[in-house]
Amino acid sequence: MxxxxxxxxxxxxxxxxxxxxxxxxxxxxxxxxxxxxxxxxxxxxxxxxxxxxYKNGLNLEKLEEAKRKVLSYTPGSRIDNFDHSNFPKTTSIILVGPKGSGKSSLVNKISAALEGYKLGLCRAQVSYNGSSENGTYFLHEFMVPRSSSSICLYDTRSLSEDVSENNEMLIGWMTGGVCHGELVQKNSDTIDLNNRLRAKARHNHRLGKPREVNFAILVVNAVDVLKSISGEDESFKNYSQLIATTFNNPFLSFKDDKPAIVITHGDLLSIEDRVSVRLYLGDVMQAHPKTQIFDIPDDEDSPTILSVFEMLNYCLDRADRNLLSKQMMIPTISLFSSMLFVLMLTTTYMLK
Ligand SMILES: Nc1nc2c(ncn2[C@@H]2O[C@H](COP(=O)(O)OP(=O)(O)OP(=O)(O)O)[C@@H](O)[C@H]2O)c(=O)[nH]1
Ligand SMILES: [Mg+2]
CATH class of the missing domain: 1.10.287 (Helix Hairpins)
Structure with a gap:
């Protein structure tokens, strides 16, 4: 009925x-x-x-418009009638997610969508076959497109299964900023891994100034979500729990705005399964499956490229909104400090 x-x-x-x-x-x-x-x-x-x-034909005008919006972006440009001169030069978006979810691959997919699919264009190191030793251990920034300084993606080390360890890592990035080249170590790392990572970090003499993070993307492997729903594989049972906890981590939110969610590996699933994963995640995380959950598989077709642009526009809109509220705080803070200064001067004068 x-x-x-x-x-x-x-x-x-x-x-x-x-x-x-x-x-x-x-x-x-x-x-x-x-x-x-x-x-x-x-x-x-x-x-x-x-x-x-998935089923409706692609609207090429929509694709062009979404791409134009991303390429013409500068921090603050999404806010009308506001002086953007005080805005930072770069908007930084952090990519977080479980091991092997496709964070580094997503950097490459976004780069390719913005710069064109050229042979050999693989900027971020992608791990192969989920080997535990492979993967991203150092924070790495990527300007996209590389000729611009307006949008910076931050590739990060994977989340672990330990919520408190993740919390510590996220608080560090979201409050202290992210530093290109910084080694990310965890308490659970073995001594052997720590030694190997320190050996890899031997050339890291001096790290640059930390960048403030302006928005976040949670990257999730759709196949692992399905395995977690079916509950057949014990090792994937906690996968959905891990991503839901991360999604709801207050340090990844910007006021009421929670991270954008990207599902990867959809090319290995049927369209119906991909829809089910989006609906399931929408339900678990209370995020809209169409407007906040983006399906970006390992494909170079136009719907995937549109999905990349729509996801970036989602993030940039929210990053600007957040930057605006910070900019509006500045005059208030300056006024408050000026008043405090005058009060201190008056008190000193009167005490004399
Ligand atoms: N078929 C398919 N494979 C993908 C997709 N995204 C990533 N992969 C593969 O998944 C594996 C892990 O990808 P990465 O991009 O290295 O994942 P990551 O999240 O950066 O991994 P860590 O740095 O270890 O946390 C690689 O073998 C990728 O080729 C996708 O959308 N489809
Ligand atoms: Mg990686």
Missing amino acids: GGGEIHKGSSSLSSNESCRNPTAYFFDRDVETIIQHASEEQDRKIYLEVLNT
Whole structure:
């Protein structure tokens, strides 16, 4: 039964009756059933909306517009009628996610979408076959496109299964900023791994100034989410829990704005499975499966490129909004410090 039948049912009451006593209409009916139907109808609507993002033909104008918006971006440019001269030169977006979720690959996919798919264009080191020793251990910044200084992506070390260890790592990045080339070590690292990492870091003499993070992307492997839902593989049972906890980590939020979610590895799944993963994540994380969860598989087709641009525009809009509230704080802080200064001078003078 669809939502339409809720209205059909009202014919059992004459319009005069229902006008006289509107609550009688609801008490006559099973409210629980009405709510359940409304919720099923809502689920069906969202399912179709997400499915249509794969099935509807690509609107090339939309693609061009989304790309133009990203390429013309400078920090603050998404805010109308505001002096952008005090904004920082670069907006930094951090990529976080479990091991092997595809963070470094996403850097390459975004670079390629912005610069064109050239043979051998692989800026970030991608790990192969999920070997535990491979992977990203040093923070690495990438300007995208590389000729610009407006957007900077930060590739990071993977999350671990230990929530408190992740918390420590995220608090460090989100409050102290991120430093290109910084080695990220964890308490759970073995002595052997620590020694190997220090050997790899031997040329890191001096790190640059930390960059403030302006927005975050949570990168998730869609195949691992499916394994976690099916619950067959013990080692993946906690995967959904880990990403939900990370998504809700207050240090990854900017006021009410939580991270954008990117699902990877969709090229290994059917469209129906990809839709299910997005709906499932939307449900678990309370994020909109169409507007906040972006499917960016290992493909070079136009829908994937559109998804890259839409995801970047989502992040840049929110980063600017957040930068704006900081800019608006500055005059207030300066006014407050000036008043404090005058008060101190007056007190000193009076005490003399
Ligand atoms: N088929 C497929 N493979 C992918 C996709 N994204 C990443 N991979 C593969 O997944 C593996 C891990 O990818 P990375 O980009 O290194 O993952 P990561 O999150 O940076 O990994 P760590 O740095 O170890 O945390 C590599 O073998 C990639 O080629 C995708 O969308 N589809
Ligand atoms: Mg990596």
